[in-house]
Amino acid sequence: DAKTTQPPSMDCAEGRAANLPCNHSTISGNEYVYWYRQIHSQGPQYIIHGLKNNETNEMASLIITEDRKSSTLILPHATLRDTAVYYCIVRVVGYSTLTFGKGTMLLVSP
Amino acid sequence: GAVVSQHPSRVICKSGTSVKIECRSLDFQATTMFWYRQFPKKSLMLMATSNEGSKATYEQGVEKDKFLINHASLTLSTLTVTSAHPEDSSFYICSARRPGDSYNEQFFGPGTRLTVL
Numbered sequence: 001d002a003k004t005t006q007p008p009s010m011d012c013a014e015g016r017a018a019n020l021p022c023n024h025s026t027i028s029g030n031e032y033v034y035w036y037r038q039i040h041s042q043g044p045q046y047i048i049h050g051l052k053n054n055e056t057n058e059m060a061s062l063i064i065t066e067d068r069k070s071s072t073l074i075l076p077h078a079t080l081r082d083t084a085v086y087y088c089i090v091r092v093v094g095y096s097t098l099t100f101g102k103g104t105m106l107l108v109s110p
Numbered sequence: 111g112a113v114v115s116q117h118p119s120r121v122i123c124k125s126g127t128s129v130k131i132e133c134r135s136l137d138f139q140a141t142t143m144f145w146y147r148q149f150p151k152k153s154l155m156l157m158a159t160s161n162e163g164s165k166a167t168y169e170q171g172v173e174k175d176k177f178l179i180n181h182a183s184l185t186l187s188t189l190t191v192t193s194a195h196p197e198d199s200s201f202y203i204c205s206a207r208r209p210g211d212s213y214n215e216q217f218f219g220p221g222t223r224l225t226v227l
Contacts, residue, residue, distance in 0.1 A: 043204075044154065044205075044218045100146075100153040
């Protein structure tokens, strides 16, 4: 079973920030938080990952709470092309396997 | 970023036939590749882990004699669905890991849609 809990769906208006939450209350000290997304009928795409500090790249920002029991993926200016299923995954670095949960279906509307 | 391709992108076959799906890492050598299966409106399920030059490691419940995996080179892994049946219809996705990547990142292919009639 996946070790994360995400809302099944979220809506966001185009141009607004999309904030996708993830609960991982049983995360271990050596586990990272990874985010992937899957656009319909495509393979998953890596977005970002972090351990305990907030991270930002060209796609998104990742905010991890101090107790590391939850995190939020932020798409600062959502576009229609960001409509996808977003997966939050916790994983030990050095361990290859990814376990996908059900994810959050983000629908960005005009 | 690293590029992984799959071929074919979609295939339709008759029940009882075998289908081969190719997964290639285009700009890096992948010592480890992974095969996933995704049923409609479901999440990805790992089927097997494939290491170059050795036998694949299958997840529990995945029939190794039905889903033959060959990873004969550092840039190519193949999944053969033998004696396919309608219940094997699914979206098959591969991913590849780039050696030396400190975070063991996986790069995914675009997927292959298999429909068995």
